[in-house]
Amino acid sequence: MVRETTRRRFLTATGATVATTGIVGTASGAGRGTSERKPDPTRYAAFNVIELETEQVQEPGDEQAEAAARIVQEVRPDVLVINELTNNMQEGKRTDRTNIDAFVENYLSVPQRDDLEGIDYPHTLQPESNTGVLPDEEYDFNKDGEAGQRPGDAFGFGVYPGHYAFAIASRHPIEENRIRSFQEFRWDDMPNNLIVTEEEADDDAELYLTPEERDVYRLSSKTHIDVPIDVDGDVVHGLFAHPTPPGFDGSENFNGQWNHDEVRFFADYVAGAEYIYDDSGETGGIADDASYVLMGDMNAGPRTDRPLDPATKYLFDNDDFNTRRLPTSPGGAQRGNPYATRFGGDFEGVVEQIDYVLPSPDLSLQGSSVVWPSRNASKRGLGDDVSTASDHRLVWADIDA
Template sequence: MPHDTSRRSVLKAIGGAATVLGIVGTAAGRGNAPIPRFAAFNVENFETGQVQEKGDEHAAAAARVIQEIDPDVLVVNELANNVQEATVDDSVPTDQTNVEAFVDNYLSEPQRKNLEGIKYEYTLQPESNTGLLSEDDYDFNKDGVAGERPDDAFGFGVYPGQYAFGIASRYPFDEDAIRSFQELLWADMPDNLIPLADDDGVDTPEGNIYLTEAELGAFRLSSKTHIDVPFDVDGDTVHGLFSHPTPTGFDGANNFNGRWNHDENRFWADYVSGADYIYDDSGTEGGLSDDASYVLLGDMNAGPGDEPLDPATKYFIENDDFDSRSLPTSPGGAQKGDPDATADFGEFGIAHVDWVLPSPDLSLRSSSVVWPSANANKRGLSDDVTAASDHRLVWADVAPE
């Protein structure tokens, strides 16, 4: 999409010093005043029971990988929102949010003798559209049955809050300044790619998903949520931009989910360029100011070259409002044919779908994907990486100039 020349684009054109590592970074040697480290990790469907009690092998493996990198700001994708889940199951504990429980039960306790626990003081568990039904019964997936989870929810989920995400940070954030976009309607995005029914819907091919005129007034853009969290990083404000767009596929020939994913990713490009159609859940309009600093984090379910719509190339790689000059790499991805890859989906291949992408006014010092090569199982890290998720943790050290 076209962007006017901005301070950020000028800074990107000028360039800055950035040493980007293609190896696995560790907490060792970061020093007493390390550069702020941001990380994203899709942990593959953490359920409430796994994190609210100690002893879960999956959660322990994920915590070990996180402790190896020791990020200052972390987003954990696919961590269930237990507060939402409890609205349909009163046996679900809510004394702590799941992200708080994960920090207390796993991250704060060393998962290997050579590691230290991480005591994140600040956490946030945003509400998610997954498993959340509209007040009106809509048959969003067009299977002839309206108002049923998981497919008629605003985002795919067997219960409210499944596949949500949690945020943990050493840096404080101003809760009153957080902007969430959970309720923004897809139809309110100009030039959106919403698949619509033909005149009467009768001739729509079987298996296709589309929205009716009535559904346009209800269907939300975000399959989970999009949220802007302003962190106080040693006196500088850095906005963390978090989301987890719907995966492509699982639809009909008209590519409903691919189009949805495209526009969920497009949202951030519009937001950082200050698009005026945007409104948050409190009713405040507009995007970020031109002089804001930010880091995009999360599993975007989109990678460079993904056909046919390729939102990652359009909105991240070729967008002057993000610094994509040097992407995180790993030995494990390189060994499988793509050093930029961040996930291994087995028979479906490897993919680059997870991102930590700064604004170009920030100084990118180093970055990596935690994916050791198959023959480099130092201290058993490769085993934990595989046990933790089919995704790999991605991190980047970025700091205000």
């Protein structure tokens, strides 16, 4: 059962306020933490560094990793999630240290330009991902006639285990004994889910699940995870996920409906849905009085022309997330969408708003931005870095507890 009163409605009813003074455009973190200022808010950032793999981060000198590190060193986030960073422990390569630790040691902690400073992240987490992970028994999830084959028959699309995973780096302690992961949560256990079933599939359907497949198929294409972070004595829950892209299927819209329910999951979680269970067996959603920040590439933009619109339904029209003031950039504005966080990629010319840093309504949003300079900007070469690092742009928000 979901709570009837959302957090934001409660705050409104009790007279609490939410600060939404914004900072737009590309901004540097220079000068943060000086003695002449009041204590800085915590800066949270989400960055999809497209398909950053083990060989790139385990040794210094990779062009893409260096460009991504320069952007991070400009912004200087306190809490950072990197989407599409391979989980090398699952992959089985270079297992003496995680890829997130290698990225911190080889790139983020080392100044990537003369005018930049390195950043040390003493607390890191590299959750296991469903990408490339095959079930114990063989299933033909992608209906190509061959069961048990990667990438299409894995729980999440991946050429190998841990492909397209994500990782978290934090300057604040992570309360590891309170982490809740939902990697193994079954899609069929979500009430009113949008699974394309064998019974519903027509002759033209490319993807659907048989009754046997529904018994094992997982909701999360990577993982959903709640990571409590101790921010100067206050606990803020980082809610991290990377739902599957809503495409690459047929008229049945299997991936679009999967994406819809992946986005829905954390909306249900913060509303206290009782159907939820984590990988340790604990049931229910987040505590009523918890503070949280949703972070990552949701692969869902608001008010798009897709048949489903989970971003509007579960994020923008949901009082449990503060979306009243959203980050913008000059680069996105020049391309027709100041809120955009992704450009080009597999869909040349597409400009999308799909990466988010969204606080709970009890937290105070002080400012935010998308790091995307205008075409004619020449600020220390950052324009070249954003295109070298990824087709996504880093998104950050300054948030007070």
